[in-house]
Amino acid sequence: MDEEKRKIPYPAIVMGLGIILILTIIVSFFLGRFPISPGELFQILFSQIFPIEQTWTVQMEKILFNVRLPRILLACLIGCSLAAAGAAYQGIFQNPMAAPDILGATSGAAFGAALAILNDGNNLAITLSAFAFSLLTVTVVYLISKKAKGKKVLGLVLCGIMVSSLFTAGTSYLKLVADPNDQLQAITYWLMGSLSGATQKTVLMAFIPMAIGLIPLFLLRWRINVLTLGDEEARTMGINPARLRFIIIMCASLVTAASVSVSGMIGWVRLVIPHLARMLVGNNYKHLMPATMLFGAVFMLLVDNISRNLLQTEIPIGILTAFIGAPFFVYLITRKEEAF
Amino acid sequence: MSIVISNLCFSYGERLVLDNINVTAEKGKLLSVVGPNGVGKSTMFYCILGILNNYKGMIEIEGRDIRGLDIREMAKLIAYVPQNHYPSFNFSVFDMVLMGTSIQVSSVSIPGKAQMNLVYSALERLGISHLKNRSYTRISGGERQLVLIARALVQQTKVLILDEPTANLDFGNQVRVLTQIKSLAKEGYTIIQSTHNPDQTFMFSDHILAMLNGKVLADGVPSDVLTEELINRLYVVDVNVQSLFRDRVRVCVPKSVINDKR
Incomplete structure (x- = not known):
């Protein structure tokens, strides 16, 4: 986006996104098959702090705290994480099309999840296995790329594609040998992505690694600007490109692994949201990172609301994000104006 | 004696790219390195900047042997002005110049008032204050080159290296960029640039180093050696x-x- 055309100042944009996020969260509490009125919602919420006479049913309170609240929080956390990871990857690879998939974070997670499902693991086992394989894949890619000759960034990307395709083939093999009556369905459904498994426990489990990854991404955000200029220039300005890239890859991969391990494959958010945020606030990561994080949370929450309320059965969120993401991608590559 | 290069040799594998280079760049002088493409100018620059460090010989900047200096220490000694380019992501001129202050702020913080003031004065020094909110890719090649020079100035080093600062510029921009470079030299900066144009060297340089096949062919005042x-x-x-x-x-x-x- 051209710097000159932007009229809305950055603080207003971030505040606007924050307000939209809060409103979306409030609205999301009311959406669902079980109707809860605004009065009841606030009574239930306040009853946690002040003693209020109970006029609502226990079922209502359970739905609110055990179903809707975790799901809303998880959607926000995942949207924020995936979008932030996407923006970080685009910067450190100097490529507007880069996404965390490049280093195999998602294909590794898919393999890990499929492996756990094949071994009749419970939800916790599936999540842990997806998380572990996701990080394992990225680590393998990173270590192999260190041996690669020539340009470092290109070496990383090529290693990522290779290792990724290996794990994708592995997942296909696991699907082949899976029991078609239940396991294959479970794997396929997992790959489509969904937040329906959200519980208080999954939220907490995802939150810790996400916080560990998101905080450094946020703090280091201004430095990412310098890395987008390329290694040599960054070096002459006093920044160690290899070290900074390593830290950012680890943080972005950590939050990606945490996200996909609880939600399955949710594509596009990490490509689409950073670009929408770029259009709003420009490419300076000082502004881009906070805007991307907020935007990602809003987007994911909105899409998840559609996913769980549009039809009688839930639409996997991975399908919905692709439906929105693919046309946007086409728009990006065909628009006349210089996009990046 | 701001940069002293003695017996500098560098090879890519078997191929010797720099063969026993000896040269001294003096404070307040503009040193132009001339020679055909592929003669080792960029390799020499990369050695001086510390990007390539498996060279033989010695490079001293402001009296310090740069071998073994870490990236931050190097960036405090010497700034680099690359050829004007299109970055992958577009930034405003102000944000682009601000990046030169990287060594002044800790890794987890963001440049503040002091750094922003440096940017304003560098833009003013080069006469491009009016561009500060413009988009870096939407200004002319000559303006982009001046922006990159401003970025090197906010790095607050006394030594600058410029890689063909007038490449791909029209005549007017060539003159404007070289005039600024020359006046920086007069202010006391030590400047090394590479160039392909002998006329420019006659007009602007204080000192030339002519290189061919990795060797020094001539070293001295342009009117004497060129x-x-x-x-x-x-x-x-x-x-x-x-x-x-x-x-x-x-x-x-x-x-x-x-x-x-x-």
């Missing part, structure tokens, strides 16, 4: 060097052109 014979050896073109305005300026004209006009 002779018809040297230009012929460097670029394999027969030229006639003419003196103008009582030898305040020299120009270099290919002989084939003179013969054609007869």
Whole structure:
């Protein structure tokens, strides 16, 4: 986006996104098959702090705290994480099309999840296995790329594609040998992505690694600007490109692994949201990172609301994000104006 | 004596790219490195900048042997102005120049008032304050080059290295950029640039280093060393060097052109 055309100042944009996020969260509490009125919602919420006479049913309170609240929080956390990871990857690879998939974070997670499902693991086992394989894949890619000759960034990307395709083939093999009556369905459904498994426990489990990854991404955000200029220039300005890239890859991969391990494959958010945020606030990561994080949370929450309320059965969120993401991608590559 | 290079040798594998280079760049002088493409100019720059460090010989900047200095220490000694380019992501001119302050802020913080003031004064120094909110990719090549110079200035080093600062610029921009570079040298900066244009060297440089096949062919004041014979050896073109305005300026004209006009 051209710097000159932007009229809305950055603080207003971030505040606007924050307000939209809060409103979306409030609205999301009311959406669902079980109707809860605004009065009841606030009574239930306040009853946690002040003693209020109970006029609502226990079922209502359970739905609110055990179903809707975790799901809303998880959607926000995942949207924020995936979008932030996407923006970080685009910067450190100097490529507007880069996404965390490049280093195999998602294909590794898919393999890990499929492996756990094949071994009749419970939800916790599936999540842990997806998380572990996701990080394992990225680590393998990173270590192999260190041996690669020539340009470092290109070496990383090529290693990522290779290792990724290996794990994708592995997942296909696991699907082949899976029991078609239940396991294959479970794997396929997992790959489509969904937040329906959200519980208080999954939220907490995802939150810790996400916080560990998101905080450094946020703090280091201004430095990412310098890395987008390329290694040599960054070096002459006093920044160690290899070290900074390593830290950012680890943080972005950590939050990606945490996200996909609880939600399955949710594509596009990490490509689409950073670009929408770029259009709003420009490419300076000082502004881009906070805007991307907020935007990602809003987007994911909105899409998840559609996913769980549009039809009688839930639409996997991975399908919905692709439906929105693919046309946007086409728009990006065909628009006349210089996009990046 | 701001940069002293002694017995510098560098090879990519078996191929010797720099063969025993000795040169001294003095404070307040503009040193132009000339020579055909692929002669080792960029390799030499990368050695001086500390990007390549498996060289033989010694490079001293402001009295310090740079071998073994870490990236931050190097960036405090010397700033680099790359050829004007299109980055992957577009930034405003202000944000682009601000990046030069990286060493002044800790890794987890963001430049503040002091750094922003440096940016304002660098933009003003180069006469491009009016561009500060413009988009870096939407300004002219000459303006982009000045922006990159401003970025090097906010790094607050006394030594600058410029890689063909006038490449791909139109005539007016070439003159404007070189005039600024020259005046920075007069202010006390030590500047090394690479260039391909002998006329420019006559007009702006205080000192030239002519390189061919990784060796130093000539080193001295342009009017002394940049002779018809040297230009012929460097670029394999027969030229006639003419003196103008009582030898305040020299120009270099290919002989084939003179013969054609007869």
